[in-house]
Amino acid sequence: MMDKLLFYAVTLLESGLGVFGVRRFYDQPRYAVVERLDRGVEIRAYAPRVAVETDARGQGDGAAFGRLFRYITGANRAGNRIAMTAPVEVAGRRIAMTVPVEQGDGGTMRFFLPQDVAAAGAPEPTEAGVRLVTVPEERIAVLRFSGRVTPEARGQQELILTQVLREAGRATAAVPFFMGYDPPFTIPFRRRNEVALRLSVS
Numbered sequence: 001m002m003d004k005l006l007f008y009a010v011t012l013l014e015s016g017l018g019v020f021g022v023r024r025f026y027d028q029p030r031y032a033v034v035e036r037l038d039r040g041v042e043i044r045a046y047a048p049r050v051a052v053e054t055d056a057r058g059q060g061d062g063a064a065f066g067r068l069f070r071y072i073t074g075a076n077r078a079g080n081r082i083a084m085t086a087p088v089e090v091a092g093r094r095i096a097m098t099v100p101v102e103q104g105d106g107g108t109m110r111f112f113l114p115q116d117v118a119a120a121g122a123p124e125p126t127e128a129g130v131r132l133v134t135v136p137e138e139r140i141a142v143l144r145f146s147g148r149v150t151p152e153a154r155g156q157q158e159l160i161l162t163q164v165l166r167e168a169g170r171a172t173a174a175v176p177f178f179m180g181y182d183p184p185f186t187i188p189f190r191r192r193n194e195v196a197l198r199l200s201v202s
Contacts, residue, residue, distance in 0.1 A: 068111045
């Protein structure tokens, strides 16, 4: 009972801080910026990582988000609650969820899991349509922006990203996707939003 109360107390605190775009307690997948291009575009090298994902109808798919949220709140074979903020102690395991949430158009939605959870063996999902995946090492071109994430705003940033990559002679591997670091109620100018493109392996 105390574990459950602690979990919800931490989640409430995280939500309050999230209004102001405070995310310093979040764990993030490791990456190194290996090159900077025009207009703020970064080329990042990401290490292999583990995610929990589900099929989505695109950005803002509440049902997809709900399935992933249920996974981190106990819909897994271990019954573990995975906090979205600072780690909490649950059944002897200290686990936390990472940002960003990755969303593709009409593809998948992903929550990335911390390295210690992946190393210990992430618990298997119990809900249909939710699965664990291992994302291999990869290079991703990223453009960061703030503000509300409307289809128009996202489309404009994707256009900038693709233009910069084309001018730099970089081949991409797929269509752009979105990485969100904040809850929907975060003050718009404090939001960290990113559009990204996986680069082709040469």
